[in-house]
Amino acid sequence: xxxxxxxxxxxxxxxxxxxxxxxxxxxxxxxxxxxxxxxxxxxxxxxxxxxxxxxxxxxxxxxxxxxxxxxxxxxxxxxxxxxxxxxxxxxxxxxxxxxxxxxxxxxxxxxxxxxxxxxxxxxxxxxxxxxxxxxxxxxxxxxxxxxxxxxxxxxxxxxxxxxxxxxxxxxxxxxxxxxxxxxxxxxxxxxxxxxxxxxxxxxxxxxxxxxxxxxxxxxxxxxxxxxxxxxxxxxxxxxxxxxxxxxxxxxxxxxxxxxxxxxxxxxxxxxxxxxxxxxxxxxxxxxxxxxxxxxxxxxxxxxxxxxxxxxxxxxxxxxxxxxxxxxxxxxxxxxxxxxxxxxxxxxxxxxxxxxxxxxxxxxxxxxxxxxxxxxxxxxxxxxxxxxxxxxxxxxxxxxxxxxxxxxxxxxx
Amino acid sequence: xxxxxxxxxxxxxxxxxxxxxxxxxxxxxxxxxxxxxxxxxxxxxxxxxxxxxxxxxxxxxxxxxxxxxxxxxxxxxxxxxxxxxxxxxxxxxxxxxxxxxxxxxxxxxxxxxxxxxxxxxxxxxxxxxxxxxxxxxxxxxxxxxxxxxxxxxxxxxxxxxxxxxxxxxxxxxxxxxxxxxxxxxxxxxxxxxxxxxxxxxxxxxxxxxxxxxxxxxxxxxxxxxxxxxxxxxxxxxxxxxxxxxxxxxxxxxxxxxxxxxxxxxxxxxxxxxxxxxxxxxxxxxxxxxxxxxxxxxxxxxxxxxxxxxxxxxxxxxxxxxxxxxxxxxxxxxxxxxxxxxxxxxxxxxxxxxxxxxxxxxxxxxxxxxxxxxxxxxxxxxxxxxxxxxxxxxxxxxxxxxxxxxxxxxxxx
Numbered sequence: 001x002x003x004x005x006x007x008x009x010x011x012x013x014x015x016x017x018x019x020x021x022x023x024x025x026x027x028x029x030x031x032x033x034x035x036x037x038x039x040x041x042x043x044x045x046x047x048x049x050x051x052x053x054x055x056x057x058x059x060x061x062x063x064x065x066x067x068x069x070x071x072x073x074x075x076x077x078x079x080x081x082x083x084x085x086x087x088x089x090x091x092x093x094x095x096x097x098x099x100x101x102x103x104x105x106x107x108x109x110x111x112x113x114x115x116x117x118x119x120x121x122x123x124x125x126x127x128x129x130x131x132x133x134x135x136x137x138x139x140x141x142x143x144x145x146x147x148x149x150x151x152x153x154x155x156x157x158x159x160x161x162x163x164x165x166x167x168x169x170x171x172x173x174x175x176x177x178x179x180x181x182x183x184x185x186x187x188x189x190x191x192x193x194x195x196x197x198x199x200x201x202x203x204x205x206x207x208x209x210x211x212x213x214x215x216x217x218x219x220x221x222x223x224x225x226x227x228x229x230x231x232x233x234x235x236x237x238x239x240x241x242x243x244x245x246x247x248x249x250x251x252x253x254x255x256x257x258x259x260x261x262x263x264x265x266x267x268x269x270x271x272x273x274x275x276x277x278x279x280x281x282x283x284x285x286x287x288x289x290x291x292x293x294x295x296x297x298x299x300x301x302x303x304x305x306x307x308x309x310x311x312x313x314x315x316x317x318x319x320x321x322x323x324x325x326x327x328x329x330x331x332x333x334x335x336x337x338x339x340x341x342x343x344x345x346x347x348x349x350x351x352x353x354x355x356x357x358x359x360x361x362x363x364x365x366x367x368x369x370x371x372x373x374x375x376x377x378x379x380x381x382x383x384x385x386x387x388x389x390x391x392x393x394x395x396x397x398x399x400x401x402x403x404x405x406x407x408x409x410x411x412x
Numbered sequence: 413x414x415x416x417x418x419x420x421x422x423x424x425x426x427x428x429x430x431x432x433x434x435x436x437x438x439x440x441x442x443x444x445x446x447x448x449x450x451x452x453x454x455x456x457x458x459x460x461x462x463x464x465x466x467x468x469x470x471x472x473x474x475x476x477x478x479x480x481x482x483x484x485x486x487x488x489x490x491x492x493x494x495x496x497x498x499x500x501x502x503x504x505x506x507x508x509x510x511x512x513x514x515x516x517x518x519x520x521x522x523x524x525x526x527x528x529x530x531x532x533x534x535x536x537x538x539x540x541x542x543x544x545x546x547x548x549x550x551x552x553x554x555x556x557x558x559x560x561x562x563x564x565x566x567x568x569x570x571x572x573x574x575x576x577x578x579x580x581x582x583x584x585x586x587x588x589x590x591x592x593x594x595x596x597x598x599x600x601x602x603x604x605x606x607x608x609x610x611x612x613x614x615x616x617x618x619x620x621x622x623x624x625x626x627x628x629x630x631x632x633x634x635x636x637x638x639x640x641x642x643x644x645x646x647x648x649x650x651x652x653x654x655x656x657x658x659x660x661x662x663x664x665x666x667x668x669x670x671x672x673x674x675x676x677x678x679x680x681x682x683x684x685x686x687x688x689x690x691x692x693x694x695x696x697x698x699x700x701x702x703x704x705x706x707x708x709x710x711x712x713x714x715x716x717x718x719x720x721x722x723x724x725x726x727x728x729x730x731x732x733x734x735x736x737x738x739x740x741x742x743x744x745x746x747x748x749x750x751x752x753x754x755x756x757x758x759x760x761x762x763x764x765x766x767x768x769x770x771x772x773x774x775x776x777x778x779x780x781x782x783x784x785x786x787x788x789x790x791x792x793x794x795x796x797x798x799x800x801x802x803x804x805x806x807x808x809x810x811x812x813x814x815x816x817x818x819x820x821x822x823x824x
Contacts, residue, residue, distance in 0.1 A: 048481035056484065057476035064469035069460035072468065072660035108520055108664070112686045119556060124536075140684035144531065248484035250691035252520070252664075272552035274524045278690060279662035 039392040041313075041379040042360035044185060044334065048383070050305055051248050052288070052298055059287035063280070075279035077271045079106025079255065083282045086289045087241070087255050095217075097231050097239065099257045105266050108277045110215055110242040110254035114141040114178070116273065117211050117238055117256075120265045121175045122147045129167075129177040131159050133337075133367030133376070135185045135213070138178050149369045150174065156328065158184065158191025161198040168206050176209045181229060182217045183333025186367050186378035190331050193226050200232040208236070209262070215242040215254075218299050220332035221307035235259045243285050246299060251281040306334070306382065309389060313381040316393035324400050327379075334382040337364075340375045345403050347377045353399030359392045451804040453725075453791040454772035456597060456746065460795070462717055463660050464700070464710055471699035475692070487691035489683045491518025491667065495694045498701045499653070499667050507629075509643050509651065511669045517678050520689045522627055522654040522666035523549050526590070528685065529623050529650055529668075530557045532677045533587045541579075541589040543571050545749075545779030545788065547597045547625070550590050561781045562586065568740065570596065570603025573610040580618050588621045593641060594629045595745025598779050598790035602743050605638050612644040620648070621674070627654040627666075630711050632744035633719035647671045655697050658711060663693040718744070718794065721801060725793040728805035736812050739791075746794040749776075752787045757815050759789045765811035771804045 063071050078084070084104045091097040107113040114137065122128060124146035130138055132151025142149055150172065152164045159179050177199065181191035191199075203210045212229045230239035242254040258266055270276075288294055310329075313336055317327050327338040340350055347363035354361050364373030381389060475483050490496070496516045503509040519525040526549065534540060536558035542550055544563025554561055562584065564576045571591050589611065593603035603611075615622045624641045642651035654666040670678050682688075700706055722741075725748055729739050739750040752762055759775035766773050776785030793801060 045486060048485060051481050051484040053476055053481065053484060057473065060472040060476065061469065064465055064472065069463050069465065072463040072465060072662040073460060074457060074661045108686045115685045137684070137687065140680075144681065144684045248692075249486045249688075250484040252686065252688070252690045268552075269556065272549070272556045273527045273685070274520045274664065275549065276661075276664070278664045278693060280660075281662075281690060281693070 038355075038358050038360050039384060039388055039395065040360040041381070041384070041389075041392055041396075042362045043380055043383055045380075045383055046245050046249060046334075047305060047309075050302055052294075055288055055291070055294060055298075056248065056284060059284050059291075063283055063287060071280055071283050073279060075106075075276040075282060077105075077267050077276050079104065079277065080279055080282040080286065082286045083253075083255075086286055087257075090289070091239075091241075091257065095228050095231060097228060097257070103257045103260065103263055105256050105258065105263065105270060106277050106282060107240075107254045107256055107270065108274055109244060109249070109252045110213060110240045110256075111137050111141065112270070112273070112277075113238070113240045113254055113256040114138055114211065114213065115144070116266050116269045117176060117178075117209070118142050118145040118147065119269045119273070120262070121209055127172060127174040129164060129172075129174045129208075131179060131184060131187065132370075133186050133364055133373045133378075134178070135180060136367060138213070139367075139369060142178070147175075151368055151370060151372070154184070154187045154189055156189055158187075158189045158195055159199070161195045161202065164199070165202060168202060173206065174208045176211050177203065178211045178213065179229075180213045180216070181226070182214055183219065183330045183335070185216075185333070186335050186362070186364075187337045188328050188330035188333060188335045189337070190223070190226065196226065196229045197232060200229050200234045200237065203236050204234050210234075210237045211240065212237055213240040215240075215245055216333035217241075218246055219302060219306050219334070221303045221310065222329075223331035230257065235261070238262065246295075246302070247285060247288060251278070251284060253277060253281050253285055303332075306332070309381040309384070309386065310336070312386045312389045313379060313393065316390045317379075320393050320397040321400060325377075334380050336379045336381060338377055338379060340377070342400070342404065344407055345400075346374050348374070349403055350377060350396075350399060353403050354396050356402070357395035357399050359395040359399070361396070450767075450770050450772050451796060451800055451807065452772040453793070453796070453801075453804055454774045455792055455795055457792075457795055458657050458661060458746075459717060459721075462714055464706075467700055467703070467706060467710075468660065468696060471696050471703075475695055475699060483692055483695050485691060487518075487688040487694060489517075489679050489688050491516065491689065492691055492694040492698065494698045495665075495667075498698055499669075502701070503651075503653075503669065507640050507643060509640060509669070515669045515672065515675055517668050517670065517675065517682060518689050518694060519652075519666045519668055519682065520686055521656060521661070521664045522625060522652045522668075523553065524682070524685070524689075525650070525652045525666055525668040526550055526553045526623065526625065527556075528678050528681045529588060529590075529621070530554050530559065531681045531685070532674070533621055534559045539584060539586040541576060541584075541586045541620075543591060543596060543599065544782075545598050545776055545785045545790075546590070547592060548779060550625070551779075551781060554590070559587075563780055563782060563784070566596070566599045566601055568601055570599075570601045570607055571611070573607045573614065576611070577614060580614060585618065586620045588623050589615065590623045590625065591641075592625045592627070593638070594626055595631065595742045595747070597628070597745070598747050598774070598776070599749045600740050600742035600745060600747045601749070602635070602638065608638065608641045609644060612641050612646045612649065615648050616646050622646075622649045623652065624649055625652040627652075627657055628745035629653075630658055631714060631718050631746070633715045633722065634741075635743035642669065647673075650674065658707075658714070659697055659700060663690070663696060665689060665693050665697055715744075718746070721793040721796070721798065722748070724798045724801045725791060725805065728802045729791075732802075732805050732809040733812060737789075746792050748791045748793060750789055750791060752789070754812070754816065756819055757812075758786050760786070761815055762789060762808075762811060765815050766808050768814070769807035769811050771807040771811070773808070 122145040128147040230237040362378045364376030534557040540559040642649040774790045776788030
């Protein structure tokens with residue numbers, strides 16, 4: 001039980017999802033974990049084994065050896081000026097997004113940027129558009145402000161903006177549209193360039209804010225970069241970035257860039273929420289980013305690691321599970337979104353069957369507010385080693401075998 | 413100008429207060445800072461010169477030398493289990509508050525605990541009771557959820573619970589009552605034992621939650637400890653603690669203990685707000701608190717420093733300003749609350765006059781929602797050296813001289 005508890009509490013997003021699962025499934029997970037360690041394809045964590053622990057230790061030692069107590073004091077609410085400078089250059093060089101220093105707000109992880117977006121933009125009953133399926137943390141952040149959440153379907157090219165346009169044409173009037181355009185969580189899909197332009201146009205025409213959340217953008221291991229929605233220069237895109245995946249989640253540092261009219265309300269909202277983000281952790285990131293070559297080397301390492309693990313998961317699925325599951329190949333990030341292709345088996349049954357073979361996955365319904373995505377599952381490849389990924393898929397295949405045998409047993 | 417900007421942006425609370433001041437006052441502050449550095453009695457910061465920088469450096473080096481990547485990973489939403497253990501023992505040993513580990517939630521500073529209290533308890537229009545004057549951050553946190561804020565008067569014994577009882581008797585039905593019982597910000601007052609018991613009784617009789625915020629409790633330098641409201645064992649006290657004053661604000665770590673019925677909603681709200689607090693910073697605090705003797709030594713040093721500075725401020729005021737200002741002597745914390753005793757001079761005029769002599773103070777109206785406390789000012793003694801405190805008061809005395817001369821000039 002302690003192993004499961006550790007697994008669940010270790011990953012707050014997973015813990016939450018499991019909390020939303022039906023009780024019988026949770027009981028089965030507890031029982032499974034009492035037998036032997038679960039292999040988890042369910043988490044949304046970056047891999048422990050790639051944290052730049054040595055580089056952070058060196059940065060901390062340098063910072064704290066200086067006679068500069070501001071590193072331990074309250075930071076300005078907007079963020080440490082040196083980190084804001086780093087963000088401005090990074091956005092310009094990497095993504096061709098031009099922002100002023102006054103347009104950037106450092107946040108306590110990008111989850112806080114999401115919370116602040118909702119705090120500033122949503123009154124109870126206001127409509128918020130999300131991908132269907134959507135990041136669970138977005139559903140929670142928006143729900144906390146009593147948003148009316150509307151899902152827009154997602155395919156291989158990301159959020160279907162034609163679907164959104166039809167909803168808008170029918171009279172839907174959202175305050176914001178939340179989207180993860182690169183290797184989305186959970187769908188793994190990357191939004192096409194044409195749809196990004198279309199979404200920017202729709203936001204101008206209908207006057208809603210696009211919240212463009214890009215925590216995984218630097219974790220691309222296939223295909224080519226697509227310009228962010230924020231680079232299209234519209235005056236109503238909030239772009240959210242995070243250092244959790246490129247450095248480490250424990251620092252709790254992310255950022256947002258806002259159009260001028262939104263910056264001040266976001267800062268006031270942040271001040272009311274947690275005053276400031278950690279000055280110490282912000283300066284740790286500045287130290288890393290201003291160390292010559294560190295960032296490029298570290299991102300290269302991460303991309304190779306993620307690419308290798310995605311390959312193992314996808315080829316194991318092809319070999320061992322075959323046509324029983326249709327998996328989408330992501331161009332980056334952490335997640336494979338897969339659809340059960342066996343009649344009579346849904347994601348909930350598959351999740352339970354996997355659990356009986358001591359492997360954890362997340363059913364698609366956890367990522368929607370309307371019970372859709374009942375045949376899909378999310379598989380994360382970021383944490384497990386190649387050998388464990390393959391073993392997890394082997395167990396999943398046995399779960400399928402059980403379900404099919406049971407089905408055959410019933411029908412004969 | 414850059415000096416003022418630095419001062420303002422360095423202290424988010426001050427920046428906010430200045431933001432709320434009338435534009436002409438802000439222009440005067442900018443002009444003043446262009447002449448020579450302001451001496452600030454206006455901030456609410458702990459003193460830079462007492463940060464345990466070496467101890468934190470050692471703790472960071474120890475933590476990051478271990479082969480334990482969880483220090484860089486997401487922490488459980490509730491908080492790091494080792495830190496929760498530290499909090500439980502500390503509360504038991506220091507304050508005789510008995511809580512279970514499941515009753516504690518680690519927060520991103522105690523400002524976040526305040527935000528989460530409002531997020532969970534306040535619907536638009538709900539009544540929240542605060543001290544009059546109250547901590548600006550509480551007014552902002554509550555306002556963000558559209559609370560109707562009602563101030564209860566404060567005297568030398570803290571919040572006047574007889575006043576509150578009268579309001580309740582008249583039909584006021586608050587959802588929560590926010591109070592800083594030890595050396596309150598800004599009043600410096602400490603709530604008497606009898607009033608703490610009375611407030612606990614009122615909360616039970618009328619069914620509201622007491623949010624007992626205790627960031628300064630360990631900074632007592634006179635008088636004797638008074639048992640916290642939470643120690644009276646009622647089932648509706650949220651006790652808020654912080655490591656910002658005892659360790660350093662930059663770590664952004666605080667905590668709350670909640671009655672059982674409130675713990676889960678607070679955790680869910682925190683998850684939607686920022687997922688988790690920094691695992692790294694939480695573990696830094698564990699390292700410090702489990703270093704034999706460190707805490708006792710460091711708190712002793714802080715108390716002596718604060719005591720010495722409070723003494724200098726109060727004796728300078730007595731010598732140089734005399735009966736023109738009536739100052740309350742605090743038993744701890746950072747603040748002296750003082751009342752202008754010269755007819756025809758209010759806090760706003762005094763603030764402007766001080767500024768012309770390059771010293772910053774905060775007028776009392778910044779701490780109320782109804783324009784009361786117009787004759788009071790808050791003076792902080794935590795940051796300036798003894799020599800600078802005395803010089804700041806000397807300047808304030810010249811400000812009084814100007815106002816009196818001007819008054820005399822008008823009347824002749």
